[in-house]
Amino acid sequence: MADSRAERREERTAFIFLAPGLVLFFLFVLLPVVAALYLSFCRYDIVHSPVWIGLRNYARIGKDLANHGVFYLSLRNTAQYALGTIPLGMALALALALLVNAGLRGVSIYRTSYYLPVVTSLVAISMVWMWLYDPTYGLLNYGLELIARAATALTGRQMMIPPQTWLADPGQAMAAIVVMSIWRGLGYNMVIYLAGLQGIPEHLYEAAIIDGATAWQRFKAITWPLLRPATAFIFVVSVIGSSQVFAQVYVMTNGGPNNATTTIVHQIFQNAFSFMKMGYASAMAFVLFGIIFLLSLLNLRLLRGGEVEYA
Amino acid sequence: MRLTLAKQTLLHLLLLTGAATTILPFLWMVSTSLKPESEIFRFPPIWTPRAWKWENYSAAMQAAPFGRYFINTVIFAVTITASNLLLCSMAAYTFARLRFRGRNLLFLLTLGTMMVPGQVTMVPVFIMLKRWPLAGGNDWLGIGGHGLLNSYVGLILPGAVGAFGIFLLRQFFMTLPRELEDAARIDGCSELGIYWRIILPLSAPALTTLGIFTFTAAWNEFLWPLLVMSKDSMKTLQVGLQVFQTQYTTRWDLLMAGTVVVTIPVLLIFLAGQRYFTRGIALSGMKG
Numbered sequence: 245m246a247d248s249r250a251e252r253r254e255e256r257t258a259f260i261f262l263a264p265g266l267v268l269f270f271l272f273v274l275l276p277v278v279a280a281l282y283l284s285f286c287r288y289d290i291v292h293s294p295v296w297i298g299l300r301n302y303a304r305i306g307k308d309l310a311n312h313g314v315f316y317l318s319l320r321n322t323a324q325y326a327l328g329t330i331p332l333g334m335a336l337a338l339a340l341a342l343l344v345n346a347g348l349r350g351v352s353i354y355r356t357s358y359y360l361p362v363v364t365s366l367v368a369i370s371m372v373w374m375w376l377y378d379p380t381y382g383l384l385n386y387g388l389e390l391i392a393r394a395a396t397a398l399t400g401r402q403m404m405i406p407p408q409t410w411l412a413d414p415g416q417a418m419a420a421i422v423v424m425s426i427w428r429g430l431g432y433n434m435v436i437y438l439a440g441l442q443g444i445p446e447h448l449y450e451a452a453i454i455d456g457a458t459a460w461q462r463f464k465a466i467t468w469p470l471l472r473p474a475t476a477f478i479f480v481v482s483v484i485g486s487s488q489v490f491a492q493v494y495v496m497t498n499g500g501p502n503n504a505t506t507t508i509v510h511q512i513f514q515n516a517f518s519f520m521k522m523g524y525a526s527a528m529a530f531v532l533f534g535i536i537f538l539l540s541l542l543n544l545r546l547l548r549g550g551e552v553e554y555a
Numbered sequence: 556m557r558l559t560l561a562k563q564t565l566l567h568l569l570l571l572t573g574a575a576t577t578i579l580p581f582l583w584m585v586s587t588s589l590k591p592e593s594e595i596f597r598f599p600p601i602w603t604p605r606a607w608k609w610e611n612y613s614a615a616m617q618a619a620p621f622g623r624y625f626i627n628t629v630i631f632a633v634t635i636t637a638s639n640l641l642l643c644s645m646a647a648y649t650f651a652r653l654r655f656r657g658r659n660l661l662f663l664l665t666l667g668t669m670m671v672p673g674q675v676t677m678v679p680v681f682i683m684l685k686r687w688p689l690a691g692g693n694d695w696l697g698i699g700g701h702g703l704l705n706s707y708v709g710l711i712l713p714g715a716v717g718a719f720g721i722f723l724l725r726q727f728f729m730t731l732p733r734e735l736e737d738a739a740r741i742d743g744c745s746e747l748g749i750y751w752r753i754i755l756p757l758s759a760p761a762l763t764t765l766g767i768f769t770f771t772a773a774w775n776e777f778l779w780p781l782l783v784m785s786k787d788s789m790k791t792l793q794v795g796l797q798v799f800q801t802q803y804t805t806r807w808d809l810l811m812a813g814t815v816v817v818t819i820p821v822l823l824i825f826l827a828g829q830r831y832f833t834r835g836i837a838l839s840g841m842k843g
Binding site: 427 | 558570573580581583584587595596597598600642643646649654655656661665668670675676677678679682712716721745771775777778782793807811817818822824832833
């Protein structure tokens with residue numbers, strides 16, 4: 245009897261403790277997801293009431309994809325962004341982590357400086373890089389000129405690298421955003437790789453050295469397989485993050501020039517809040533949801549499979 | 556493993572090149588923010604201003620209600636940090652320690668909310684805030700005014716609790732020994748007392764980590780304030796920075812002064828609480 249009263253009291257406490265969080269989740273996640281699904285079957289401009297139009301928003305997306313329209317471009321650009329940032333960003337982060345972990349003194353200062361861009365706001369960072377990319381007075385074009393001058397001095401022949409227009413050039417704009425984004429994300433990935441490296445027992449390397457393994461063999465047989473959880477984690481986080489890239493695009497190019505940098509989220513944002521096509525935007529959001537869901541399933545398999553354990 | 560001196564020097568050189576690449580844009584930002592216009596538009600560029608123009612900062616602060624943006628950002632970041640610490644820890648404690656029907660299901664649902672990208676819920680939440688009954692000039696049907704748009708409540712409420720924070724704290728609470736709580740329970744301490752006087756004080760490191768993460772994320776948040784706070788007096792710093800960018804010209808001197816001001820608070824927090832950042836990553840990522 246006393247026991248069940250205590251149990252009831254515990255249930256009541258649990259209810260009171262959970263209520264605020266669950267109410268917020270219900271109001272701002274669960275209900276909106278259902279509402280967004282409903283809206284994706286409607287025409288809605290926020291001024292007039294939503295009008296049910298069935299699958300027409302999705303049909304429009306299909307037609308856009310078939311005709312290589314703007315949404316198709318945003319998918320292509322988002323994929324380009326992911327392919328540009330993830331492999332190179334991860335390789336550089338691993339290289340830096342290995343360097344920082346090599347047993348030198350005074351490495352904490354490097355670690356700190358690599359991490360600085362991660363905590364700085366993406367908006368501020370994007371604005372600084374826009375200035376670096378400035379076609380007339382930007383530091384990057386100056387860097388190119390210095391390289392050309394050095395090449396001239398070395399070869400004795402006149403070398404020229406013409407100033408680039410970077411963000412204003414449809415062929416370069418996405419690459420410019422990719423470079424900036426790699427620069428910004430490097431520190432985060434490096435810290436995760438470092439945590440992974442510090443979890444590898446030292447005696448494995450000692451044994452390998454006694455067996456006469458070269459540095460490359462040690463990396464291939466010990467470091468890389470034992471870093472798999474770190475690699476998988478960074479990969480998962482980067483893939484999902486890339487599919488949602490927005491702020492740097494909005495600030496640096498607003499999707500231009502000529503839609504060369506518009507991304508999925510940028511399209512959702514524009515359609516919902518500039519063109520007031522909230523139904524169409526919701527349909528796009530569900531396409532994004534589907535993409536992220538599929539990627540997550542793939543990632544889950546990646547995170548589960550292939551654990552390596554060396555005693 | 557001992558490294559030879561030559562190898563050490565080479566490694567340091569490589570690391571230094573990397574560090575220079577990360578720091579350079581920051582230095583360029585500070586340098587530009589202190590230059591007169593004649594030195595900004597110069598090619599080849601110069602690194603240190605000939606005439607240090609501190610006035611850029613006061614000019615930038617006057618170009619827009621920056622003081623107002625700053626206060627708005629502080630209110631937003633502090634409130635959302637406080638509410639996340641409180642609500643996440645309450646939920647985390649419940650999931651970690653209390654027994655009740657439907658616990659596993661509710662926990663799974665909570666984690667499930669992390670799967671939903673913010674871009675899916677963004678449009679309906681925006682409409683919901685605009686149509687919030689009896690707020691911002693709305694009648695009880697939510698018509699007539701702007702609702703909770705351009706209000707702190709509207710900015711803060713949708714992010715007042717997060718599944719990630721609940722998950723992080725629950726993981727930490729589960730590692731705490733139960734002996735203290737059991738002793739307190741025998742002495743007649745209530746669940747509220749155990750949560751407030753035993754669990755929370757023992758969890759200071761985890762709470763600090765979550766607090767720092769939430770604060771920096773809120774400080775740097777862009778898309779949501781951009782949507783909710785359209786009125787100039789309600790903007791946050793991240794949104795307000797755009798006043799220096801018009802369609803035709805950008806005042807790089809003032810813009811860079813603005814970005815320095817926006818950046819400094821989070822940089823200070825990072826430098827002061829560095830170990831919490833690394834610990835947070837280890838807590839959230841690797842062991843899961």
